[in-house]
Amino acid sequence: MNASDRTPADLLRSALAADPARPLVTFYDDATGERVELSVATFANWVAKTANLLQDGLSAEPGDRLALLLPAHWQTAVWLLACSSVGVVADVGGDPAAADLVVSGPDTLDAARACSGERIALALRPLGGRFPQPPEGFADYAVEVPSQGDRFAPYVPVGPDDPALAVAGTELTGAQLVDRARADAAALGLAAGSRLLSGRAYDTWDGLSAGLYAPLASGGSVVLCRNLDQLPPEGLEKRVASERVTDSAP
Template sequence: MIPLLRNLAADNARPRVTYYNDATGERIELSGSTVLRWVNKAANWLQDEMDAGPGTSVHVDLPADHWRAVYWILATWAVGAVLSDDPDADIRIGLDDPTADLSEPEASLAPSDITSQPDAFTAYVDPAPEDLAVDLGGAQVPYAALLATAPRQTPRVLVTGDLAQTLLTTYARDGSVILLRNEDVDKRAARLLAEGLPLA
């Protein structure tokens, strides 16, 4: 298990993803155990159905503000594959996209094609520190970056930039992320206050 996932497993009851969708009125909290379960299902699909492993490129073609993107990014790293922004990557995960290798539903409660995958995951090949983990527009990050230790703290972070980088830095520090989809900006101040975040 990669260090980011070990952090989630160590305190698996605490919320690790808080997801708002102002178009539907949803507010969903995912605990560490729930995030891990989805990561494991996605990683099993990547490894067993698509033969993904170190060197495989995966394009997570999901909106960065959708909660499903979180577990696909982490699952890509769990199998040692490379997260890529190239739509012609070896594997493409889409949202309501029948042309993708796997298409996730937009609706949070709609069933995913990976639901039947096992809840536990063991990588056939553990990622090596020198393996490339992220290749986004020429910004290449070796897997060693995922193994770096960081001060243990519990930050809550509103995702406003690159989701993969935010997950890396936040979960390495044992934190949690907040995603705002279809945001009603008039609600932001009250929402940040309710979530214990400083006003942006």
């Protein structure tokens, strides 16, 4: 990636300019059998739509805190980059009562209701499907996001020193996040074209880095696996071969 990239949104822009057609996130849920592959261009389109939803639909502003109550999932990765694009701090597993808005999966809706601001719910169904019945007090992401614009421009520029991410008690600016992602990529031996398989949860920096930021910072891609413990050893070996995995972070 470009040495001048100083924010997560910069990393995504560089990836899009370099090779929009290459895979960026390949997601497996081994509890449901789901597999989704997103190219850089497709992922960036989801990010743009979600950022527009944040900025225009939810009136989020730079510096707002968003409690992100989602597991390791391709849609979580989209929200992380969308927050960075707008300048919203993604507080992973954060307290909804202390947040300006909340994004929740189906298993954390009760906790998410503590947020007095806007509430978005994701069904996390295959292919980004909707809830059969929208949860009371929440907007359904799958209903709201398709109509959003395919291009995003922030009303206020997002700088490298602006806060970008909070996870497990640590808060990082955009520049700090990028620097740590680059260091992790080097430690993992990632380079352009690398395919990193990650079975780590998204509740720590290590999980977020292996599951998104380090591959993005290196020009590589991630094979993100949820419920990997439900896959037998022979299934894992087959996946490593079929997905052309070069590195692993189980």
